[in-house]
Amino acid sequence: MLIRSAKFLTSNTRVDQCPVPDKPEYAFIGRSNVGKSSLINMLTGHKGLAKTSAQPGKTQLINHFLINDYWYLVDLPGYGYAKVSKDSRAAWERMIRFYLRERPNLTCVFVLIDSRHEPLAPDLAFIDMLGTMGVPFVLVFTKADKQSALRTQQNVAAYTAKLSETWDELPRQFITSASEKTGRDEVLSFIEEVNQQLAQNPDNA
Numbered sequence: 001m002l003i004r005s006a007k008f009l010t011s012n013t014r015v016d017q018c019p020v021p022d023k024p025e026y027a028f029i030g031r032s033n034v035g036k037s038s039l040i041n042m043l044t045g046h047k048g049l050a051k052t053s054a055q056p057g058k059t060q061l062i063n064h065f066l067i068n069d070y071w072y073l074v075d076l077p078g079y080g081y082a083k084v085s086k087d088s089r090a091a092w093e094r095m096i097r098f099y100l101r102e103r104p105n106l107t108c109v110f111v112l113i114d115s116r117h118e119p120l121a122p123d124l125a126f127i128d129m130l131g132t133m134g135v136p137f138v139l140v141f142t143k144a145d146k147q148s149a150l151r152t153q154q155n156v157a158a159y160t161a162k163l164s165e166t167w168d169e170l171p172r173q174f175i176t177s178a179s180e181k182t183g184r185d186e187v188l189s190f191i192e193e194v195n196q197q198l199a200q201n202p203d204n205a
C-alpha cells in the first residue's frame with residue numbers, strides 16, 4: 001500500500017468523542033515504550049506524526065490519524081508502566097476496555113511486543129483480554145534491530161508456544177524494526193488486504 005496522506009485528527013479520553021466511526025480502524029497498543037509511536041511513524045513515513053519518547057508513558061490519549069482519507073490508525077496509551085499510580089492504571093484499563101468494546105469500526109488491534117523479551121505477563125494478560133472480548137488482533141514484534149535474527153526468532157517461538165497452550169488458532173505475527181523499516185510492507189499489505197475484504201463484504205465490518 002502506498003501512503004499518500006497521513007493526518008493527525010484528534011486526541012481523546014472518551015470513545016464518544018472519537019472521529020465518526022465510518023472507516024476501518026486499526027489500533028496500535030502494547031507496553032509503554034514498546035515502540036508504538038515509532039512504528040506508526042515508520043509505517044506512515046511521517047517522522048513526527050506520532051510523538052515518540054525515550055521516557056515511557058508518553059502516549060496518554062486515544063490518538064486518531066486518518067490515512068489515505070480511507071482508514072483510521074489509532075495510537076493508544078501503553079500498559080504495564082511500573083511507575084504509574086494504581087488510580088491511573090485503573091483509569092487506563094477503563095478507557096481501553098471501553099474503547100475496545102464500544103468502537104464499532106474497530107477492525108483489528110495490533111498488539112506490539114518487544115522482540116527482545118520472552119513472554120511477559122502484562123502482554124499475555126492483554127492478549128487474553130482481547131480473546132475474551134472477541135476483538136480481532138495480530139502480534140507485532142518490535143525493535144528487531146536490537147538483537148540477532150536468531151534471538152528474535154527464539155523469542156517469537158517462545159510466544160507461539162505460550163499462546164498455543166490457550167488458543168487453538170494463533171494470531172498473525174509480524175517482525176518489525178522502526179529504525180530499519182523492517183516489516184513495513186508486510187504490515188501495510190495486511191491492512192490493505194483487510195480493507196479490500198471489508199469493501200467487498202461490508203457486513204463483516
Ligand SMILES: Nc1nc2c(ncn2[C@@H]2O[C@H](COP(=O)(O)OP(=O)(O)OP(=O)(O)O)[C@@H](O)[C@H]2O)c(=O)[nH]1
Nearest residue numbers: 032033034035036037038052053057058059078178
Ligand atoms: N532501536 C530501536 N529503537 C526503537 C524502535 N522503536 C522504538 N524505539 C525507541 O524506543 C523508545 C520508545 O519508542 P516510542 O515509539 O515512543 O514507544 P511507545 O510505545 O509509543 O511509548 P509510550 O507512548 O510511552 O507508551 C524510543 O526511544 C524509540 O526511539 C526500533 O524499532 N528500534
Ligand SMILES: [Mg+2]
Nearest residue numbers: 036037058059
Ligand atoms: Mg507512544
